[in-house]
Amino acid sequence: MGSCQYMAEHGVQQLLADRLSDPGRGRRQELVEHLRACPACRQAAVEEDPTLVFSLLEPEPMGEEQLAEIQSSVRTLRRSRAIDPSDRPRSRVGGTTAMVAASLMFVISLLPLTGGRQLEEQSEPVGDSVTEQHSRAEHEWQRWIDDRTEPPMIEDLNRPDARVYQLTEEDLAVVMIVDETLDL
């Protein structure tokens, strides 16, 4: 171990400190290559921290044949998805947006059925305010979705178990859609 110049200069603790302190790609590579080549330093470093041995793993080379296989599969996948959009995994954002839009449309379509009389009696066009709320809510949802890289995916809105509760006050209509199987 003492015969290694590298070790004499740095010492194990220094080697490990280097590794832990983001020395940059170049210095890290130098350290890793030395440890791969020098059994004494490798032994001393691994005694200090066994997980260091995993940092010495070399990337497995990829043969021409494997590469060609990946290129070909990617080409096939890409074309099949371009031809048949249903083949593409459904976008989570798209799925969620569709769900939200469908829910809101459902709420709006219910209002004339249950609150129609009230709407006629009112002088102010509540329908407009509902439309505004709808677009504001949709906008909020869209922002919420945009802020997230991985929004939750909703498989399907068409749920027979969904329950709709409606509370109609003088100037406020609240509609709640409850579905215990809805996984947000």
Add this chain to the structure above:
Amino acid sequence: MKALQRDDEGALDELIGRKSAGLMGVATRMLGDPEEARDIVQITFVRVWEHRLEFRDRWSPNTWIYRIATNLTIDHLRARQRRDRAMVVAGSTLRAVDSERKSLADLQQREVGEVLLKIVDCLSDRQRAVFVLRAVEGFDTKEVAKILGCRVSTVRNHLFVARRKLKRELEVCFPEYAPGSAAGAAREGGSDG
């Protein structure tokens, strides 16, 4: 990336040629299965192609591609964990422990890779991603933070915990490589006597 954005299919082939080995390394070490890893790599390139127009010049192409691949791998791990939880574990694999003390430092690359694949399951998907990207693939902490979309301090915490867990798992699963452990010491005492 410019060529990709001009719909140059040859540029995609070139990108596959340059990035596949690295992506395969990350996905294989995270998933422990080269076949699944290859699927992830293929889907990564399909996603790169499909979203090429969304790429912004200020982004690092490397970080962007690794981010897609790492997210796909984490999604896959989570799906696999959900599937595995639903299955009854039939039994555990028994491994014969070598009575002779060995050093991890003397193992061949292939053997080290196998040891990692056997113990990496003790890590959460995020810890696993951090350890593989930072400690095995050699990305610096900032790059890992960008790839995973988290803070640098979070990466450091995950790395610290991952190393601690892996050390413990090594002692439990491979006592012959852990000279400091009680099992190793007892065996050494036995062999002396």
